[in-house]
Structure formats: structure tokens, C-alpha cells
Amino acid sequence: MRRHIVTMTAAANSGHPGGSLSCVEILVALYFRVMRHNPRDPAWPDRDRFIMSKGHASPAQYAVLAEAGYLPAEELPTFRRLGSRLQGHVTAGKTPGVEMSAGSLGMGLSYGIGQALAARLDGRDYRTYVLLGDGELDEGQVWEAAMAAAYHKVDTLTAIVDRNGIQNDGFVKDILDTEPLAEKWRAFGWHVLEVDGHNLAAVIEALEAARRVTGRPTVIIARTVKGKGVSFMENNPAFHGKAPTPEQLEQALQELA
Amino acid sequence: MTTTGTAAATREALGPTLVRLYQEGLDIVVVDADLGVSTTAREFGARYPERFFTVGVAEQNMVSLAAGLAAAGKIAFASTFAVFMPGRCFDQIRMSVAQPGLNVKLVASHGGFTTGEDGASAQAIEDLALVCALPGFHVVVPADVVEAAQAIEAAARTPGPFYIRTGRPKVPVVYDESYRFQLGKAHVIRPGTDLTILASGVMVYQALRAADLLAAEGVQARVVNVATLRPFDADAVEAAARETGAILTVEEHQAHGALSSLAAQAAAERFPVPMRFLGLDRYGESGKWDELLDHFGFSPPAIAAAARELLARK
Numbered sequence: 196m197r198r199h200i201v202t203m204t205a206a207a208n209s210g211h212p213g214g215s216l217s218c219v220e221i222l223v224a225l226y227f228r229v230m231r232h233n234p235r236d237p238a239w240p241d242r243d244r245f246i247m248s249k250g251h252a253s254p255a256q257y258a259v260l261a262e263a264g265y266l267p268a269e270e271l272p273t274f275r276r277l278g279s280r281l282q283g284h285v286t287a288g289k290t291p292g293v294e295m296s297a298g299s300l301g302m303g304l305s306y307g308i309g310q311a312l313a314a315r316l317d318g319r320d321y322r323t324y325v326l327l328g329d330g331e332l333d334e335g336q337v338w339e340a341a342m343a344a345a346y347h348k349v350d351t352l353t354a355i356v357d358r359n360g361i362q363n364d365g366f367v368k369d370i371l372d373t374e375p376l377a378e379k380w381r382a383f384g385w386h387v388l389e390v391d392g393h394n395l396a397a398v399i400e401a402l403e404a405a406r407r408v409t410g411r412p413t414v415i416i417a418r419t420v421k422g423k424g425v426s427f428m429e430n431n432p433a434f435h436g437k438a439p440t441p442e443q444l445e446q447a448l449q450e451l452a
Numbered sequence: 453m454t455t456t457g458t459a460a461a462t463r464e465a466l467g468p469t470l471v472r473l474y475q476e477g478l479d480i481v482v483v484d485a486d487l488g489v490s491t492t493a494r495e496f497g498a499r500y501p502e503r504f505f506t507v508g509v510a511e512q513n514m515v516s517l518a519a520g521l522a523a524a525g526k527i528a529f530a531s532t533f534a535v536f537m538p539g540r541c542f543d544q545i546r547m548s549v550a551q552p553g554l555n556v557k558l559v560a561s562h563g564g565f566t567t568g569e570d571g572a573s574a575q576a577i578e579d580l581a582l583v584c585a586l587p588g589f590h591v592v593v594p595a596d597v598v599e600a601a602q603a604i605e606a607a608a609r610t611p612g613p614f615y616i617r618t619g620r621p622k623v624p625v626v627y628d629e630s631y632r633f634q635l636g637k638a639h640v641i642r643p644g645t646d647l648t649i650l651a652s653g654v655m656v657y658q659a660l661r662a663a664d665l666l667a668a669e670g671v672q673a674r675v676v677n678v679a680t681l682r683p684f685d686a687d688a689v690e691a692a693a694r695e696t697g698a699i700l701t702v703e704e705h706q707a708h709g710a711l712s713s714l715a716a717q718a719a720a721e722r723f724p725v726p727m728r729f730l731g732l733d734r735y736g737e738s739g740k741w742d743e744l745l746d747h748f749g750f751s752p753p754a755i756a757a758a759a760r761e762l763l764a765r766k
Contacts, residue, residue: 240525287523287552292524299547302516306548309520309528312505316481316526336544339513347505 196223197424197451199258205444207275210283213434214328215255216361217392217419219230222259225324234264237291243321244310244409246295248303249357250284250329250334251436256293257281265292301334303327304354311312311352322406325354330362333371339382344412345384353405354385354414357392361422380414392417423452456543457626462495462618463561463652464598465494466531469584473608479664480608481521483507483530485514487560491531491561491618507607511540515558519548524687527608532574532618533567533570538583549612550586550614556608556614558583563593565732566654566741575618575736581709582681590614591682593703595656596625599679602633610635619655621741624657626677634682644674647763648699650737652678652711653748655702662755673759682762686718693723698766700728700759701749702747707731726765728758 196219204210210295222267224230229245234271256276257337261268266280280290284298297307307325314321330338357377358373367373367438377387390397397415422428423433425447428439439447470493474480479582480496481503488494488506497504505516511532518528518595530537537547538558549556565575579647583591590612594600600618627640633639641656642663657675663673674696676688692699699719703711712729719725745751 295520296547296551299543301512302519302544305513305516305544306520306523308513310524311520311528312517313481313521313524316503317524330673336516338508339507339510340517343505343510343513343517344509365690409710422697 196255196258196262198448199261199268201425201439201444201447201451203254203257203271203274205274205441208438209255209275210255211251211436211437212438213361213421213428213431214249214359215252215356216423216425216428217421218252218255218326219358219423220393220395221326221355221357221417222255224318224395224402226234226259226263228399230324230401231321233291237265238406241321244294244307244323246303246307246323246325247285248297248325249300249331250297252282253281253285256285257290260290260292267291268439278377300328301333301336302346304337304340307352308340308347308349311349312347322351322353325352327354327356329356329358329360329373332356332373341380341383341385342386348410349412351407353402354412356416357419358412358416359419360434361385361421361430363435376416384411385414386411386413388413389416389418393420393423421446423451426450454459458577459622460597460625461620462594462597462600463490463492463623465597466559466561466568466618467492469601469604470529471499474503475604476557478608479525481520481528483514483518483528485509485532485536490533491559493529493531495533501511504543505528509675511536511545515541515544516548517548518556519554527555527557529557529559530613531559531561532576533713534563534579535574536581537600539576542582545583546586550589551608552586555721558615559604559618560615561618562620563652564619565736567620567709568741568744569738571738572735573717575764577705577732577736578706579617580681584710584714588612589682590680590692592680593652594619594656594679595653595677596623596627596665597631598627598631599633603679606633606635618682620656622680623654626657626660631680636683636685638685639677639679640674642673642675644672646672646677647759648674648696649702649755650676650678650689650692650699650711650715650757651702652681653704655704658745658750658755661752662759665752665756670764671759680715681710684718685716686722689715689718690753691723698726698762700762702755705734707730726762730755730758
């Protein structure tokens, strides 16, 4: 997964490696352990929904879709190229397995509520997962949605916050500090779990625990490291939206070997 | 087929039409941002509370939530006032609805300045330009309550995103029940050969009265109700240009970005003729809706005067 991410962004000479590397374990847990889905039938009505609200983490989404069998891995180098199914930001209708178009932040939680309420009306038992960035939490719409999800008791909805502490222009704490984050979600009526977002077993355990919560939605605050796995990208705001150079790619691949 | 002598607000069509369509088997759901009494969407919610989702005063959440419902197969309606939708949630309409082309129906009431006493903040005169700029969106401005009900039904039965603008005041009903709205087709509501008045919404009635005044002077004005702005009926504009030689547009909106611009573009491409555009190029103010029509230059005599000036350029 991480090798895909750095290779894709280097090949495109653009894209967002930092926030893609931070959510790898979350995606692996969802696609390989937790979600009910079928790569041969991406439109299966009973599939669990995964909504990538932080749409710039498209390299991570495409990498996991390739590993899960939605796409051939050979297609990954077309990322961001003219005619590719792998658009710069995740785009519904372009890529098998992508549920929602994103790229303007803050919309995924609302969209996820809609998917979950439709399941309730239709008597379907699929679950809906929404991945949010922590910079994304600046958007007021997220909190509109947070209130609505609790009010409508959407307990089949799980939000995961990729709490990597960095947004476009720098560290979250220096731009708009969102702490105390867990208390905020609790005050909005959510069941809150906090985990080390790079501990795969812990992430799986939290996602499984969320399934057992009734009467309210669950948010998993996953403490992560932006750029995780590549020494010079880790906790470095410069790699939010910048691709590695060919030399940096070589080093990154060595570190990830 | 002119006025039936009764008056009704176009917004009154929403609730009853949604109830009827759901009873006919359409998989309708409604999301509401705390104005459901005014938009009449609450009439659906009162009958089917499990299919009516309140989100509070939160238009951004409303639109993306409706998109999620549509993505799961529902015919998702969202309604509030036209100043708030698209005004407060344009990015959500663009990203959550327009780009994926989802089956979301935005019904925005209190369109235009005839919203009246609430003043400029509540008077949408930019909404149509915003939604007409979205590729693939259907945009409809019904002339009266009869057409509004049929436009809402057409939206429910036609896949893809819609914006339907309704109005607050009770205005004259121009169509009887024999009228059949056709999505994407302008309707020649009064024949004429000397010039054409293209109108939308409440201005259709005003244009008909202006045509009466012109007829008394021997001028036969064609009046065309251009209810569907997107997709635009360029054929109707071309026919008007070829057959009447002059076109006046009248709309409850700025005189650019909606009917005026679409008609000018169609005529310029196909058959240029002298044109004139009546709209509101400033912000409104408080007043009774019919007083405001007169105040801002949309009375039948004012429209007739604009038509005479245009005729002089033919």
C-alpha cells in the first residue's frame, strides 16, 4: 500500500502522499477485515459503504482498491493522467468502488447519513463508514452532520478521524486547534473511541466495537502520523500536497522495503 | 388558456404533489432545513414522518445528505428558500449533486423579489444564474401552481438533478388543468407576430397583461412561457426571432445569467434580432409583492413601454 502511494504520486509528480500514508492501516482494516463487500460487484446493494471524505487521500483509496481486487495494480501509474479512471481526487462514477466524489472537504459525513438512512428505510443491514481528515473538521458542515447523525440515531454510521495533526498550511494546532476533540464529539452525542491509528489490531478492534453500539453513531479518533513509514515525510507538513522527487522516491521505497 | 381568475402560490404545489407521487409508488424522501411549513414540504412529512428528515437550519448538510439518499436509490427532495439554496450550499450542490449527476430534486421557494416584505436578504435574484451554471442540471421556473405541480412531477419521474424555483405570494393562475407541461419546451401562451415576450415565473402573467395593452394599440405580441431554463429551448427562441423579429425577456432575476443570457446566446447563434432584457440589476427592498412589481418596473404598462421601444429598433 505505502509503496503504491509513493510510487503513484511520484509518477504523477503531484498528489497528496502525507495524508494517504497516514490512513493506510484504517483502510486495510476496513477492506480486509471489517467491511462486507465484493470487488466483482461494486454496486451490490447490500455492500458496506466506505466514503472517503478527505478526497485528496485518493492514492490510499486507489491503492487499497487495487489490493482488494477492484482495479489492476498496473493501472495505478495512470493516476492523475488524462483519460485515467484514477482522478486527482476521488470521483464517483470514474473508479469502481469509489462511493462519493470528494475534494471539497466536509461533505462525506452528510452523505454517509443519507446512505445510512436509506438502509433503514429499505430494511438493509449494511453499515456506512466515513473517513474524515482532522483539518477537514474545520468545515462547519461536519458539525451540522454530527448533530444530525446523533439526532436521527444513525447507529449504523461510523466516522473515523485520521488525526494526523497536519493540514495544508501547517500543523492543525497552529491553524485552528480542534482539541479537545473527543469531548467535542461526545458533546455532539456520539460514542467516541480513541486508538493508535497505525496499530492494525487496535483499529480492527475499534471498528468491531462500533458495530455493537446502538442508538447513536460512533466516531473513532485514530491518532496517526502524517507521512507514516517514510522518514522524511513523517510529521512534515511539506508533504501534504507534494510528490516525492525521483531521488526521494528511491529512498522511500528502500525504507518501505 | 390565459388566467383562470384564481390566485395561488407556486410553493403550494410541493407538499400535495409529493404526497400524491409517493402514493403512486415513487420512492420519494424529503430532507428539510426548518422551512418545511413555508415550502409546504411539511405536508409530506405530516403524512410520512419516517421518510421526512429534518436537519435543522443546515442547508449544506441537507444537500449532501439528500445526495447520499439518492446514491442509495431514493428520489431525494430537498427544499428551503431560494436565497439559502443555492446561496448557502452551492459547493454542496456542485460537488455532491451536480458532478455525480445524482437524483436530487432541489425545490427552492420564495424565489425572486416578490418574496416581498422580508426585504433584500430574503429576495433571491441570483439563484438562477448559479444553478444554470451547473452542467447537467435541470432548471425550471413554473409560471403558476398548475405548472409547478407538473414540473415537480416531471422532476420526480426524470432521473438526474433538478432545481425548481417556486414563489411565496398568491399570484394569478394562468393555466387550467388541461395544460401539459413539457420539460425542456417553452410554451407559446399567446400567439403574435410583431414581437415576442419571453417570460418566466410570475412574469408570464405580467407579460400577458402587457400583451393586452399592446393589442389595444394594434401590436400583436407573442408571449412565450420559458419555464425550463435548462435544458434551454433554443428552438423556441429561434422561431420567435425568425417569425416576430424582436425579443423582449422579462424575469424576476438579474437581467443576466438566466433567461436573458440564455435567450441572447440562442438568438446570437441562430438568428440575431433586436433584443431587450428586463430584470433587476440591484438588490430589492421591503414592500408588498405587487407593489414591488410596479416599483421595479415590471407592471404591464412598463413592460408594454419596453416592448414599444424595442419595436422602434426593428
